[in-house]
Amino acid sequence: MSENTNQWDEETSETFIDYGRYMVPERERQMAIMVALLPERTPLSVLELCCGEGLLADEILRARPEAIVHGYDGSARMLAAAATRTAWAGPRFIPQEFDLGSPDWRQPDFRPDAVVSSLAIHHLDGPGKAALYRDLFQLMAPGGQLLIADLIEAPGAAAQALAAAQWDEAVKARSLAIDGHTAVYDFFERDAWNILRHPDPMDMPSPIHDHLRWLADAGFTAIDVYWLKAGHAIYGGQKPAM
Structure with missing residues (x-):
């Protein structure tokens, strides 16, 4: 985004709603991969971090009629768009405003079977990402699946x-x-949206091998990279079943 922008605001949200389908490589394929990797559970409780305008939540709710998606986002504009998009699902979509970097939301009153996130975690620095993975491991249900689609830093x-x-x-x-x-x-x-070429203070992507190490350190197993293209990756792991 433009060099004068150092934080995500509602104007940025509007821009991404308008142009996200152009800017995210193979967005439909990415969402299909994440939906396909959700655990087979009934009912299925999903926590989506930074749900944006609700595209992935909508795909999950349509593919998995037994699913409930808790959609968290820091933008009121995004949450409103997500609620509108998923209105057909009624109470199966539960929006919640939050701050990704804050620990305040990390003890929810439910145990998600899956945690998903798209294009958000790169806004945290390395220690922040590692702490998030530790907290997600603790709050997830045993046997749960973590799926993250995000920007990554290349090694060199x-x-x-x-x-x-x-x-x-x-x-x-x-x-x-x-x-x-x-x-x-x-x-x-x-507007310099390619942060791989135009670094921005709010964007702190990390190398994929760092993410995999942090996931392992947090306790996740079956860690893998499911898709990678143009500096974007889908990766994740499982919390062992008890």
Whole structure:
């Protein structure tokens, strides 16, 4: 995003609602992967961290009619959009405003069978990510699944430049496929949304091997990377069953 932006605000939320489908590589495929990896439980309790406009929550609720999704987000605008999108599901979507980096929400009155998150955890620094993974391990139900889709830092300048170029290519291709022109890609470039090329103080992606180590240190098992492209990855692990 533009160099004058150092925090996520409601204007940024509006921009992402408008242009997220262009900016997130293979967004539909990413959501399908996360839905496919949810545990087979009835009922299924899902905690989504930074649910945004409710796209993933909507996919989960449609694919899993036994699911209840607790959608947490720090943006009132995003929560309103998510509630509107999932209104058809009635009480199966429960919105809640929160601060991702605060510990205040990390002792909920329910035990989620799955925790999912998209494009959010890179806003925490390394120690913050490690602490989050420890807290998620504690609050999840035994046998639960953690699934995270997020930006990652490449291990080295050449790999980072390659990932940044791949992200540009993905946004340009998406812009052409949807609109037949590159106006959204031009905006993406002009406003410096490619944080792999234009670092921003609010964005602190970490290397994938750091994430996997922090997950293991927290106690997760069956840790894996399920998808990776253009500096974006889906990774996670399981809390052992008791």
